[in-house]
Amino acid sequence: MSDIIHLLSDAVANQIAAGEVIQRPASVIKELVENAIDAGATRVIVQTKDAGRTLIQVTDNGKGMSPIDARMSFERHATSKIREATDLFAIRTMGFRGEALASIASVADVELKTKRADDEIGTYIHIAGSEILSQESISCPDGTTFMVKNLFYNVPARRKFLKTNATELRNIISEIQRVALASPEIAFSLYHNGTVIYDLPAANFRKRIVNIFGNNMNQSLVPIQTETTLVKISGFIGQPKFAKRTFGEQYFFVNGRYMKHPFFHKGVIQAYDRILPGDMVPAYFICFELDPGAIDINIHPTKTEIKFENETAIWQMLHASIREALGKFNVIPSIDFDQDGSIEIPIAPRSCEGIVRPEIQYDPTFNPFEERSVSIPSRGFSENKEKTDFENWQKLYGEPDFQFAGNFEIQQNEEAVQTSFIEKNDFKPVERSKNFIILKNRYILTPVKSGLMIIDQRRAHQRIMYEQFMDTIVNHEGVTQQLLFPQTLEMNSADSALLRSILEDLNYIGFDIREFGPDTFIVNGVPGILGNSDAKGVIEMFLEEFKTCAPDLREKERERFALSLAMASSIDHGYSLSDEEASHLIDALFACETPNYSPLGKPVVEIIQMEEIEKKMK
């Protein structure tokens, strides 16, 4: 038998590597822009067509390449940035693997024009599917232009994997936001199909943030700054009152590189403890600078997750410096640290032991959210077409047992700033006709023949809203309720691109939203189903839900819409239902086609059987 192992051709090897590095148009942009930054560019222009499917062009005024380097740059493991494996521990450049260009050239049609300032003439190279089609001398400006056409033209499977243009464009915008924030001293422009999305002049960090996220952000930003032998932390955090329900304004950078860091994210969120409601996220733009040897950027092929050697100590410093900044700006009343100014924390304790959290004194009665606490009027369920559906109810659970007497309403908001202890007079007897109690603003308990029925209020409302929105979409009966006071929505470019791309569909369901400037929208009306809920909050949350919606629904647009709207508009745990609302909720739930499960498949209703209760009481 002959031997069966052979080496893959370069083209195939590159395509396999491309699978790791190049997933979508945004990944091409990331690699090309990082190369431009590494080449010392002070100005980078990105142009795209059809969300990067047909064209991505990146032009820089960096140092350019010699004819030989230009040819070499497309070879795998060709890099000018490291020579020895030990260099890996001292990386200051964005790229270093020497894989990006080889990967891109294996899955697209690529043209390169490049010239060094000292050279008379530049170089042109045309390469497609890893094959050099031509190389010649041309005259061109100093710097480099890469033109990437028809991405994945030779890998149909990957092409199919791409999302809608709106989604791909959003990814591109996010990528540009990340690099533009990481390098404010570099001017960036982004064009899509000939229109300008960003034209960001070189600026300081704060100005760059404001140029990207809008003037509103300026009032919100609070600087943070701390420096120890271990790390320098600097940047800005958002004031709590500007926090949003949607993500998109949370950024960490390490040594000039964007990173994700769930553990540090928790540190930030915990620093806002008690001054932010649980579902709000503050904006933050935080830069860490430290010895490159103390981080490992190599653990992830697309390199956004980064490991730190002294994670716990840095966490503590981050947390403390945010508390300090919030205190200084009077965001937290009466804050008192052991030390003033910078906080020196001893290097490298490996565990949490021995690290003492700064003592923070706060006024337990202070509640900065008093005025903005989310008010959720009787959404949806009070206007349900069929008022009650006892048949349904009976079919499922037997007749409700109305003998239940002596009801109490025990309401205790767990998240409240003040812990209120239940005292005798908190037990408010209610009218005799009521046959349920509400437990901890979370569960509605009601007796049924077979035992005790427990309804999860939030999931029940999700189910009701989901079916009502599906109804509206399927039957095309979006009724608009005009708002008394139109609301203005300002958002970042990524969210506004998304909103713009689905605006027609939203208005079809009954929203009345108009564009008003590049990143601003006016909400004139909402679907009648939403009643008087906070339109702005619902839309923001809807966008967040829509972005992160269950992947299996990605292709089913109607379900995805209905689900995201339901999640955004339904009441939460902790929402205190009035008796009337609770009884409408029960009625509307059992008028649903599938009352038992939430649209995410979680149980809405459970019954504790009599036998179980009797067993417990033995």
Ligand code: ADP
């Ligand atoms: P890496 O960035 O990891 O080194 P790449 O495949 O992205 O690998 O690039 C290979 C090499 O091509 C780089 O090391 C650099 O020398 C050169 N190069 C790429 N893009 C540019 C550019 N815009 N300007 C100058 N040189 C570049």
Ligand code: MG
């Ligand atoms: Mg690179």
